[in-house]
Structures are given as C-alpha cells and as structure tokens.
Amino acid sequence: MTERGPGAKTWAVSDFYTFEQLRNWQETAPSLAPPARFAVIGDPVGHSKSPQMHNPALKACGVDAQYIRVQVPAGRVREAFELFARHGFGGVNITIPHKQEAMAAVDEVDTLARQLGAVNTLVIRDGSFHGHNTDGPGFLRSVREAFGADVRDLSVLVLGAAGGAGRAVVMQCLLSGCWKLLIANRSQDRLLELEKEMNALRQGRVPRRRIIRKNWDPASLALAVREADLIVNATSLGMKDGDPALLPGMCLSPWHLVYDMVYRAGGDTPLIADAKAAGARHADGMSLLLHQGAIAFEHWFPGVTAPLEVMRAGLAAA
C-alpha cells in the first residue's frame, strides 16, 4: 500500500489519497487523467476494491472520469463532501466507519436510507448532497442472483444484526416481508435497541411472532441455524486470521444458504469454508460489493444500467 505524496500526477489502483491531499486538491492532482470525479471514503480505505469495479464501468460507459479512494477521519465527513463538491466530483461511496455520520452530513436522505439507518452513497447534484443506501437493495439482488431465492420465502438469520451492515439487512428483510427473521448480536443491549427500531417498520409486513431474538452463545446460535434457511454473517468476524469462530462446528447443512458479508483477499472466509465443507450453497461479500456498487452507479447516472459484467470482471481481476 502506498500513500500519495502531494504533487504526484499519476494514479495506481493500490493508492489512496489523504484528507489533507483532498484539501489541497489543486496541488495534489493538477493533471490527473481522466479527472477524479467519484470516490470511496473510509478509514481505513486502502483495502477497498471499489475502484477496480467502478473504473472499468466508467470506461465502458464512455465517462471521462476516474474513481479514487480517500481516507477521511471520523468527524470530517461533511467537510469532505464540501471539498468533493468544490472539486467537481459527482458521487461518493461511504464505507466503515462513516455511514451514520454521512446520514447527518447530507442535505437530503432518501426514504430507504432513512429506514435502513445509514447512507453509503452520495450523489452531488447542483451543489447539494443527496444520501442513499445501496447495501439493502444490493443484498436482495445478490441473494436473488446467488441462490435464485427471495427473502419473502426465507427464514433469515442475521448474525451481527445490530451492527451497521446487519441493521441494513434486518431492515431490508422487514421491508421486503421476509418469512421469518432471527436476529443475534454479541452485545444484547444493542440488539434490544434495534428491536425497538424494528417495530415501526415491521407493522403490516412481518408478524411479531416471526421475529425472534437469539442469544449470542454457541448452543443458542446452533439452534438458530437449525431454524434458518439463509444465514447472513454481518459481523466483522472472518476478516482477520485468528478471529474467533462465528458458529459452532458442524452446524451447517447442505440445504442452508450461507451469505458472508465479509470478503477476504485470496481465500475463503472461515464461514464460506464451513459452508463448502457442509455442501451448502454460499455467497461472499464480493457479491454484495458488486450489486451495491451497481446500484450506486445507477444513482450517479440516472437512466443508465450499470455494466454489471464489466464490474464483476474488474472485481474478479482484483
């Protein structure tokens, strides 16, 4: 990973820019070609594969622009948006830890993003900031593509339900009227908070008796798995070697659909490895990255269908 030095004029996919460089954009990137017009912000952000997906898509659509990574510290998201607007950017993706801060930093939050509780896509139009959430609909599209299934027909177990990604999946499942929703989270107090927020959305969509809170211990999780068709890992477990196991051993069956929001460069996550060993169908975080990215692209270019296969190939090459 290399950090850009001020004044550098070329671009490479492993690079990211710092917030200071964004503030001094005229000196940082005076002759960037194509010009940077889209970005992902996060902290850290250097690992993001979004450029490898969006740059080929921009090229395929004949857009003379490139997509970059910018590392933005917590508390500076609104300032970063203003800098992007000043430098002629059209859109930004927002990743960890900024999705909640971004919601407060935009001028307008669309209904879905408000319901899901986070903004992961910014559209800059006429100098004002419009916030969207593409994680929820991206999740639905990727479940359809990976499993040929719709959450309306599934009993869904969300592990890490009270985290940012988990919350988006839970709320999207409620909005889509999933058959049954099993929720589990290490911190029970966060889960109780989530349950309160879920009440407003579930009305008329999913009966209360089909929303079940599970304890975070091996025996309860094993029982929850037995009740589930689709198992979603929305925790950050599996990102790093040495992370504790998510589920007790041998609890997956061949009929399970296993969906890991985490992705790892160069190998399976432990959950995906377990799914393979059990003969279960599976999808990892790349699938979500692709579909949420395609929906973001369509927000930036209304009326254009994102070139999904180009984006998929870009991610595969990455």
Ligand SMILES: NC(=O)c1ccc[n+]([C@@H]2O[C@H](COP(=O)([O-])OP(=O)(O)OC[C@H]3O[C@@H](n4cnc5c(N)ncnc54)[C@H](OP(=O)(O)O)[C@@H]3O)[C@@H](O)[C@H]2O)c1
């Ligand atoms: N593929 C994609 O496009 C995509 C999109 C969004 C997110 N993600 C991935 O989803 C994961 C979660 O992201 P996020 O934004 O939701 O993060 P987050 O808001 O920080 O939430 C993290 C979740 O993981 C749980 N957790 C962390 N360490 C744990 C441990 N040792 N044992 C049990 N639970 C633990 C947390 O539980 P507590 O509440 O107890 O802390 C919380 O539920 C990340 O790996 C991220 O990369 C992928």
